[in-house]
Amino acid sequence: MEYLEFELPIKELEEQLQKCRLIGEESEVDVTETCSQIEKKLKQAKTDIYKNLTSWQRVQLSRHPNRPYTMDYIKAICGETFLELHGDRSFKDDKAMIGGLGKIGDQSYMFIGQQKGYNTKTRQYRNFGMANPEGYRKALRLMKSAEKFGIPVVTLLDTPGAYPGLEAEERGQGEAIARNILEMTRLKVPIITVIIGEGASGGALGIGVGDKVLMLENTWYSVISPESCSSILWRSWEYKEQAAEALKLTAKDMKKLKMVDEIIKEPLGGAHRDREQTFAIVSNAISKSYESLKNLSPKELVENRMNKYLEMGVFKG
Amino acid sequence: MSWFKRKTKGITTTTQDKKDTPRGLWYKSPTGKIVDAEELEKNFYVSPEDGYHVRIGSKEYFEILFDDNKFKELDANLESKDPLKFEDTKKYPERLKAAQEKTKLKDAVRCAVGKSKGKDLVVACMDFAFIGGSMGSVVGEKIVRAADYALKKKIPFMIISKSGGARMMEAALSLMQLAKTSVKLAQLADAGIPYISLCTDPTTGGTTASFAMLGDINIAEPGALIGFAGPRVVKDTTGQDLPEGFQTSEFLLEHGFLDFIVLRKELKKRVNQYIDLITNQPLRA
Numbered sequence: 001m002e003y004l005e006f007e008l009p010i011k012e013l014e015e016q017l018q019k020c021r022l023i024g025e026e027s028e029v030d031v032t033e034t035c036s037q038i039e040k041k042l043k044q045a046k047t048d049i050y051k052n053l054t055s056w057q058r059v060q061l062s063r064h065p066n067r068p069y070t071m072d073y074i075k076a077i078c079g080e081t082f083l084e085l086h087g088d089r090s091f092k093d094d095k096a097m098i099g100g101l102g103k104i105g106d107q108s109y110m111f112i113g114q115q116k117g118y119n120t121k122t123r124q125y126r127n128f129g130m131a132n133p134e135g136y137r138k139a140l141r142l143m144k145s146a147e148k149f150g151i152p153v154v155t156l157l158d159t160p161g162a163y164p165g166l167e168a169e170e171r172g173q174g175e176a177i178a179r180n181i182l183e184m185t186r187l188k189v190p191i192i193t194v195i196i197g198e199g200a201s202g203g204a205l206g207i208g209v210g211d212k213v214l215m216l217e218n219t220w221y222s223v224i225s226p227e228s229c230s231s232i233l234w235r236s237w238e239y240k241e242q243a244a245e246a247l248k249l250t251a252k253d254m255k256k257l258k259m260v261d262e263i264i265k266e267p268l269g270g271a272h273r274d275r276e277q278t279f280a281i282v283s284n285a286i287s288k289s290y291e292s293l294k295n296l297s298p299k300e301l302v303e304n305r306m307n308k309y310l311e312m313g314v315f316k317g
Numbered sequence: 318m319s320w321f322k323r324k325t326k327g328i329t330t331t332t333q334d335k336k337d338t339p340r341g342l343w344y345k346s347p348t349g350k351i352v353d354a355e356e357l358e359k360n361f362y363v364s365p366e367d368g369y370h371v372r373i374g375s376k377e378y379f380e381i382l383f384d385d386n387k388f389k390e391l392d393a394n395l396e397s398k399d400p401l402k403f404e405d406t407k408k409y410p411e412r413l414k415a416a417q418e419k420t421k422l423k424d425a426v427r428c429a430v431g432k433s434k435g436k437d438l439v440v441a442c443m444d445f446a447f448i449g450g451s452m453g454s455v456v457g458e459k460i461v462r463a464a465d466y467a468l469k470k471k472i473p474f475m476i477i478s479k480s481g482g483a484r485m486m487e488a489a490l491s492l493m494q495l496a497k498t499s500v501k502l503a504q505l506a507d508a509g510i511p512y513i514s515l516c517t518d519p520t521t522g523g524t525t526a527s528f529a530m531l532g533d534i535n536i537a538e539p540g541a542l543i544g545f546a547g548p549r550v551v552k553d554t555t556g557q558d559l560p561e562g563f564q565t566s567e568f569l570l571e572h573g574f575l576d577f578i579v580l581r582k583e584l585k586k587r588v589n590q591y592i593d594l595i596t597n598q599p600l601r602a
Contacts, residue, residue: 162545164550164551164554166557166560169546170572171572173526174525174529174530174544175530177527178495178527178529178531179530179531181499182502183503184496185496185499185503186503186507201523202492202495202522202523202526205492205493221489222489222492223492224483233406234406246401246403246404246405247485247488248401254489257401257489259490306500306503306504309493309499310497310501312457312490312493312496312497313453313454313455313490314454314490315396315398315454317394317395
């Protein structure tokens with residue numbers, strides 16, 4: 001397990017605990033008392049540290065290398081039922097955007113999400129979770145296919161942004177995202193969106209217009225990353241912490257501003273500390289959201305969704 | 318032979334005594350052509366020397382599109398608030414105030430309805446001069462209301478994009494304007510009302526990822542910069558040199574994202590020609 005800088009006190013205590021247990025195993029010394037004391041300290045340290053995370057620390061947690069990614073969720077939630085589907089039918093199959101059908105209980109869902117890699121090789125293969133236009137078009141194709149058969153759509157958001165490459169521009173990155181956003185506002189089946197990691201700007205919103213938008217506790221969602229915001233407004237990369245605060249990008253902020261519907265609580269220390277529990281929580285949240293949407297007619301569904309987005313924005317006059 | 322020799326060396330006129338041409342009499346295009354300002358105005362703000370389309374704002378576009386420059390402005394009084402209490406090197410309300418004073422505009426878009434070649438047209442036109450034409454809550458709301466006006470009265474709708482993208486000082490609220498404006502465009506589309514998107518220099522970021530690319534026709538002025546990521550970002554990300562003409566109108570036309578490129582002096586004619594054709598009406602002269 002990798003530790004972030006602010007988690008170092010936890011690392012230290014966990015190492016102490018391990019050593020203590022080892023001593024107990026290898027020698028005759030009774031360590032139960034010492035171990036339980038360290039355990040107590042560890043619990044307290046965890047509570048203290050994770051209770052008051054700054055916005056920037058949440059950004060760091062959202063990018064934690066051990067954090068589960070889209071495919072981890074889908075495989076854990078759907079198990080053997082998942083069937084991955086590929087391709088945009090006009091250019092190629094984008095590895096940064098995955099999708100397919102799977103079941104939770106008796107209900108089929110169309111899952112779509114950006115996919116990051118877990119080591120150098122797969123990170124490159126997945127283009128660091130930055131989709132090209134064909135990724136957004138693949139997502140739209142799957143959504144339309146779900147609509148045709150009345151299957152609800154689940155999108156899992158985790159991207160540092162849409163890929164800002166030369167070929168991406170040639171193939172219309174802006175158009176692809178714009179088209180998805182528009183079509184999602186009027187898709188006739190329920191859309192449940194879960195922000196599981198990074199929700200960076202148009203690249204995230206391109207699969208992120210939903211009836212229920214759920215945000216995991218340690219994720220961020222905004223129009224720009226704190227680093228880029230810092231470099232543009234402060235003309236230096238040094239102000240990312242301030243930028244993270246200013247952007248109001250945490251789940252709590254987003255809920256308060258009514259841009260997401262619910263916050264999903266993560267296990268203490270973040271999703272990666274107890275993956276199985278995280279998967280179970282997310283699976284339940286999806287099912288619960290679907291229950292609240294499934295009896296609406298397509299017309300009601302679209303009307304509610306449109307009205308929700310029309311309400312967004314703060315102005316005077 | 319000393320009659321043509323300088324008595325004292327160098328230029329001795331002090332800066333204060335230099336006779337400058339009053340500002341605004343001449344315009345210099347990027348290729349270096351000098352144009353008389355009055356002549357430029359008469360030529361739809363296009364340099365007659367090299368065809369360069371000078372960046373203009375809503376005032377000029379309304380003048381070009383509406384008959385006799387007559388129009389009714391819609392929701393002229395909407396102004397931005399500071400919901401996030403955003404502060405970088407400057408507070409957001411201060412930035413807004415400075416921009417308003419400098420540009421005499423309320424925000425980065427103005428919307429109007431008026432006759433264009435004798436028939437009603439609703440136009441939402443962005444102003445780049447106002448914080449880079451950035452899209453915040455006010456831009457989103459004004460576009461939505463203008464589109465709703467077009468929807469209710471069944472009038473063709475046009476957006477003139479000129480924007481650097483989302484307004485960072487409104488963070489995610491600004492991002493959500495992409496979805497918000499798209500909702501209304503979807504409703505317009507479902508009602509069969511034509512929507513024309515004109516991309517002008519520059520159209521980048523959030524505007525490209527929403528209404529600028531969603532027209533029944535997408536058209537652009539010549540030589541405009543149009544793209545999702547800005548050219549500097551693309552260059553920094555890929556490390557590649559950008560081909561000449563990358564992300565220009567001509568580049569987008571070639572790659573299939575524009576229906577045609579329109580000269581400013583033909584804008585009014587072409588827009589109305591399209592509207593007459595798509596609505597199956599007799600062509601107006």
